[in-house]
Amino acid sequence: MGKIMLEVKDLKTKYVTRFKENVFAVDGVSLEIEEGKSLGVAGESGCGKSTLALSLMGYYFAPLHYISGDIIIDGKNISGMKPDDVRKNILGTEVAYIPQAAMNALNPTQKVIRFIEDVIHAHDKSVSKKDIFDMARKRFEILGLPQEVLNRYSVELSGGMKQRTVIAISTILSPKVLIADEPSSALDVTSQKMVIKMMRDLMDKGYIKSMIFITHELPLLYNVTDHIMVMYAGQIVERGTARDMVFDPVHPYSKGLMGSIIVPEEGTRDVKLEAIPGTPPNLKNPPAGCRFAARCKYVIPNCSLGERSKRIFDDNRMHLCIHSVEFLKETYAKEGIGIAALSSAKAKAEKSQKSQKSEKSQKLEQSENLEENEKSSEKTQENASKKSNENESGNEV
């Protein structure tokens, strides 16, 4: 086992609303990420993914409040630190956070280089603007981003370029943990792949040491992360390798999440889709026992009685359900929902893994082809924007 970059133990956080009601959005989350590894967090809207991302920074401001638990980054426990200390000594260097829809939140009146200056000066006011520009220029070059972007305003950039720029800004201080909340959700498929490739590059080149990728799309995580956790109503209900979680989910909620999504793999075309009925519970007053009980077709009376124990199986996989893995797998096999199609997709993935190139490098190659396409489309856009700027004011681009 490699060095642990991030360890979270039984973290509990809550929102306190204007009406003084508590919303228990992160309720007892534990996780570990090794150096060089990435972890995906999946779950429907309202399950607490964004709150978990926010909570992991250790930087709390109303209405979000820390209740208990530990957040340990590279051996340093940051839980309980004063917000000012976290801002000065943790954010950017130990952990970087890219919030949901971050690219749309960039101040349109500020050039990209100014954002980078802000990030660096928050830690060290003495670094000169020239040194910052040189550092940013080098980093952009390594990450395949055009240097002209540094002198642009965010409104002049395409969606994909804007998101990649946000990621480059957030990681300029080479943090140990990068937490990205739905970084590719609002993008078209080509830009989505470019963003994912850039995040991989950051890791491969050592600019980030570990990564948490949050999305409501479980299959997307298969291409991006090493491990996946499924979150439901503020808790982790299943955890495993990306492959196991996508092709062999065990918990009824993960199974439902996977089954209700079309996987773009050969062999899944005939898959029978089953939506999960109902919606996640209100976290102001979460139900006792299993929080999924009201929506679960395998529910038994004991499910709502008390806490379920975590079941650890197969090489540190975990699921939180009253039923054993064997019982659930047998039940799914009898029902046959999605099984044939998923096994066919699994066989295909295994076959491709056995071929000479590794899966990762194949995926990277695909992304590189896409990068060429996007580069040429970005170039066209840049030229158009350059022309229009020149026509309008004769300013620099």
Ligand SMILES: Nc1ncnc2c1ncn2[C@@H]1O[C@H](COP(=O)(O)OP(=O)(O)O)[C@@H](O)[C@H]1O
């Ligand atoms: N600022 C807030 N104040 C009170 N409740 C909130 C706030 N933000 C989110 N919530 C609630 O916390 C729960 C988890 O939300 P969130 O973390 O945004 O979920 P996800 O990212 O999985 O969609 C939801 O029940 C949501 O309504």
Ligand code: SF4
């Ligand atoms: S504990 Fe019961 S209700 Fe919850 S997922 Fe398992 S079977 Fe379903």
Ligand SMILES: [Mg+2]
């Ligand atoms: Mg969210």
